[in-house]
Amino acid sequence: MGHHSLRRAASALATPGAPDQLVSQGGTPAIISGPPKVYLVLWGSQWGTVSQDSQGLPVASADPMGAANYLARLYAALGTGSETWSGVMTQYCTAPQGASVCASSAPRVGYATGGALAGWWADSSAAVPSIATSSQVAQEAQSAALHFGNTTTSLNADAQYVIVSPTGTHPEGFDITNPSTPYPLTGACAQHSFATSSTTGDLAYTDLPYVTDLTNAQGTSLCGTNSVNAGSSGVLDGFSIVAGHEYAETLTDTLPGAGWVDSAGLENGDKCSWTSLQNVTMGTGSFAMQPTWSNDSATCAIGHAVVIPSPPTGFMLSASPARATITSPNAPVPVSLVVSSSETDTMLLSVQALSGFRASIAGPQVQTNQPTTLTLTTDLSVIAGNYDVMITATSATTGVAQVIDVPATVSPGTFSVSMSPALIQMAPGTLATAQIQTQIATGAPQWLYFSLATSSRKLLPAHVYQTATQGPVVAGQGSTQEFWSDPTAKPGTYHYVFRAMSAQGVVSSVPITLQILALPSSTFVPKLSNTQGSVVHGSSNPGTVTLKLKGAKSSALPISITIAGLSSHVTAQVAPTLAVGASTQVTFTAGAQATSGVSIVTIVCSDQNGATRSATYLLYVL
Numbered sequence: 001m002g003h004h005s006l007r008r009a010a011s012a013l014a015t016p017g018a019p020d021q022l023v024s025q026g027g028t029p030a031i032i033s034g035p036p037k038v039y040l041v042l043w044g045s046q047w048g049t050v051s052q053d054s055q056g057l058p059v060a061s062a063d064p065m066g067a068a069n070y071l072a073r074l075y076a077a078l079g080t081g082s083e084t085w086s087g088v089m090t091q092y093c094t095a096p097q098g099a100s101v102c103a104s105s106a107p108r109v110g111y112a113t114g115g116a117l118a119g120w121w122a123d124s125s126a127a128v129p130s131i132a133t134s135s136q137v138a139q140e141a142q143s144a145a146l147h148f149g150n151t152t153t154s155l156n157a158d159a160q161y162v163i164v165s166p167t168g169t170h171p172e173g174f175d176i177t178n179p180s181t182p183y184p185l186t187g188a189c190a191q192h193s194f195a196t197s198s199t200t201g202d203l204a205y206t207d208l209p210y211v212t213d214l215t216n217a218q219g220t221s222l223c224g225t226n227s228v229n230a231g232s233s234g235v236l237d238g239f240s241i242v243a244g245h246e247y248a249e250t251l252t253d254t255l256p257g258a259g260w261v262d263s264a265g266l267e268n269g270d271k272c273s274w275t276s277l278q279n280v281t282m283g284t285g286s287f288a289m290q291p292t293w294s295n296d297s298a299t300c301a302i303g304h305a306v307v308i309p310s311p312p313t314g315f316m317l318s319a320s321p322a323r324a325t326i327t328s329p330n331a332p333v334p335v336s337l338v339v340s341s342s343e344t345d346t347m348l349l350s351v352q353a354l355s356g357f358r359a360s361i362a363g364p365q366v367q368t369n370q371p372t373t374l375t376l377t378t379d380l381s382v383i384a385g386n387y388d389v390m391i392t393a394t395s396a397t398t399g400v401a402q403v404i405d406v407p408a409t410v411s412p413g414t415f416s417v418s419m420s421p422a423l424i425q426m427a428p429g430t431l432a433t434a435q436i437q438t439q440i441a442t443g444a445p446q447w448l449y450f451s452l453a454t455s456s457r458k459l460l461p462a463h464v465y466q467t468a469t470q471g472p473v474v475a476g477q478g479s480t481q482e483f484w485s486d487p488t489a490k491p492g493t494y495h496y497v498f499r500a501m502s503a504q505g506v507v508s509s510v511p512i513t514l515q516i517l518a519l520p521s522s523t524f525v526p527k528l529s530n531t532q533g534s535v536v537h538g539s540s541n542p543g544t545v546t547l548k549l550k551g552a553k554s555s556a557l558p559i560s561i562t563i564a565g566l567s568s569h570v571t572a573q574v575a576p577t578l579a580v581g582a583s584t585q586v587t588f589t590a591g592a593q594a595t596s597g598v599s600i601v602t603i604v605c606s607d608q609n610g611a612t613r614s615a616t617y618l619l620y621v622l
Helices: 067-077 086-091 134-147 237-252
Strands: 002-007 037-043 050-052 058-060 117-123 159-164 188-197 201-208 278-282 285-289 292-294 299-301 316-320 324-326 333-340 346-352 357-361 365-367 372-378 385-395 401-410 414-420 423-426 431-442 447-453 464-466 478-485 492-502 507-516 525-528 532-535 543-550 559-564 570-573 583-590 597-606 612-621
Touching: 037 058, 037 067, 037 134, 058 067, 058 117, 067 117, 067 159, 067 237, 067 285, 086 237, 086 292, 117 134, 134 159, 134 188, 134 201, 159 237, 188 237, 201 237, 237 285, 316 385, 316 401, 324 333, 324 372, 333 346, 346 357, 357 385, 372 385, 372 401, 414 492, 414 507, 423 431, 423 478, 431 492, 447 478, 525 597, 525 612, 532 543, 532 583, 543 612, 583 612
Parallel strands: 037 117, 037 159, 159 201, 324 401, 423 507, 532 612
Antiparallel strands: 002 188, 050 058, 188 201, 278 285, 292 299, 316 333, 333 372, 346 365, 346 385, 357 372, 385 401, 414 431, 431 478, 447 492, 464 478, 492 507, 525 543, 543 583, 559 597, 570 583, 597 612
16 A cells, blocks of 8 residues: 655745656556546545535535535536646656656546546445544545445546545544654645555545644644635635645556656655645636646646547457446356458457456457457356456557457346344343345345444434444355443333445345343343543553442352453453452553454453353454
8 A cells, every 4th residue: 555645834835846857657557547537435424414416416414614515526627628737647648667758659647528526425334433544544445446336456447536534533643743642644634545455456545634624723724725715715725725636646646656756756746735826717617726747847837738649550449339238147248349440450359357257259360340259257256346358459460459448337136134133132231243144136246235224213222332334245145243232221122124235226124123131130230430442552551441340249249350352462451350349440451563443342240150241342442
């Protein structure tokens, strides 16, 4: 994973760096060469209720500055109205290491003709952590890719996911200065990064905080508010300046350090940060933007003619239909291929098959202008979504080759979800689990996200909690749903609907019942002073919580105490036994190798007659 962040402006606007040129580093991926696609993600339930305006763009109820709608309008405007701000990036290309100019036929950075916004998603499945880690931001980008059906490196080649955190949060430590706990992005305004996983392939994303939150102790903006426009017209200036900066750098240095940087490692946006800020007119309005570096003029440029590479000569490979649609596994889908040319030539056709795809070409050696057939088939391992199948045509005479991608959509089918047991019973202060199972009825498997709901939209009863289901899960596989409660949870019976929804919007649900049992009157009850706490890994300061056993002192034997659920390199110390009515301290310590995250720690209390009660505690390792 690579990272590159935009640092804050100084009290006075900075001046450009040394005018040395950007140089290709020859890495992969270096640039986004297709039409850029931006997927805007409003991360977390803190955005409130998210609806859409008349243009289909997001409007969030807990968005005091209107940033969500403004960003969506910005990305939708890029590449419209013949704007040339994006043209500056098109002078850069795929080039060998050390090159500072591009061959006329080299693949160029793409121009987002008609708009860069490819989609938006309000992910309200859970609240964003106050200080999300870099891995959590990367995981959200990967979840977004799955949501949009982009499940391979080729599908993500032209995409960038902008993960916008809600107001009041500090992803990766934006706007937090704490000498004892250094955060990676203290002093930064945003960061673009790169991640990879087996479910999405490689992808580029931007970690964008709620920019207007970034202020000094006097409330002065540190990241561009009112940098161009005064008053209410400029409140969102910083959002477009910062978002534009990261967009431009993702286009020209997709994997940070693999694309175009100067001798100091600065990208095209860095070299012009906080200089010559101005409004840029696009097809749907004007936005405050910064210039970016132009090798052609050896200066910061706010505009440049769009550069289009020279097309290949001699022949042209095409496919019909332009997109293959696969509705059922193991059902072959034909695609016609033809190499058009004014000359007669023998062409060698080859196909790069994706995992789970079977691809064959009838007569891979064909004559120009003579059609042949590509046959595509998928097996049950291929998840519903969009894929690209790479076809290469090579001239047997000249050795010149052309590569095209044939888009293939694997259509979602239907599935069912069940939970066992359907009646989940638990005593206060205990943990209960149920097994989730999904079955594919028709079509391809899909990524599934789980949620719990009631007809009255009420939350779980007081002091009862549901652990976040780790996902997504592929239809046809299982998962585990956990419920846990405080000892003070009120007994009762509650009815819910457990829902599984695929990334394509297909839904299956099942009714379940949660029953909180009454504790026997003769039992003891463990009570914690807090239900959650934290400990910093590698720190000498432990985390503590007080455990007290409530009950009739005269009827209880000494109670033994054990602790379960600790993550690796996290330890706990507690007295081995405790009398009913007494209290003790539980001390948690995280070693330097402990992994940041949250664990559900179970403190088990047992008497000599076999009566057992437990209390659960959320332990955050920071």
